[in-house]
Amino acid sequence: LGGLSIAVVDDDSSIGELLDMVLSARGANVATFARHADLERALEQGPFDVALLDASPYGAGLGDALARLKQAHPELDLVLISGAMDPGVTVDRLGVTWIRKPFDTEEVIEVVRVVRAKTRADK
Numbered sequence: 001l002g003g004l005s006i007a008v009v010d011d012d013s014s015i016g017e018l019l020d021m022v023l024s025a026r027g028a029n030v031a032t033f034a035r036h037a038d039l040e041r042a043l044e045q046g047p048f049d050v051a052l053l054d055a056s057p058y059g060a061g062l063g064d065a066l067a068r069l070k071q072a073h074p075e076l077d078l079v080l081i082s083g084a085m086d087p088g089v090t091v092d093r094l095g096v097t098w099i100r101k102p103f104d105t106e107e108v109i110e111v112v113r114v115v116r117a118k119t120r121a122d123k
Contacts, residue, residue, distance in 0.1 A: 001112060002027030007042065009033045010054035019052060022105045036065060048076055050112055055082035066096055077115040
């Protein structure tokens, strides 16, 4: 994951800290945010390669928020993290990968690798 810039949005600080520690240990540059608005402000300053997004900070506006992110930042790979059986959005239609909580950190690492490999192959 060396050199990747990864944003983590999760209102549970322990999850953000865990993902920061695990991804940083593998060479990624990680920024954690408790709120979607904080991510939006950070995106104004510069791009991220991947965003790991907990569904709960988005509430009922999840689908719209993901669509707006994809439209405004098409280069950003989105990975939705949700404990729900169904995150309530058409994940495939939005081009978003989904990891279900509780997750194994190795699963997160593998998903990030896979989505980045797909992005590189598509270019």
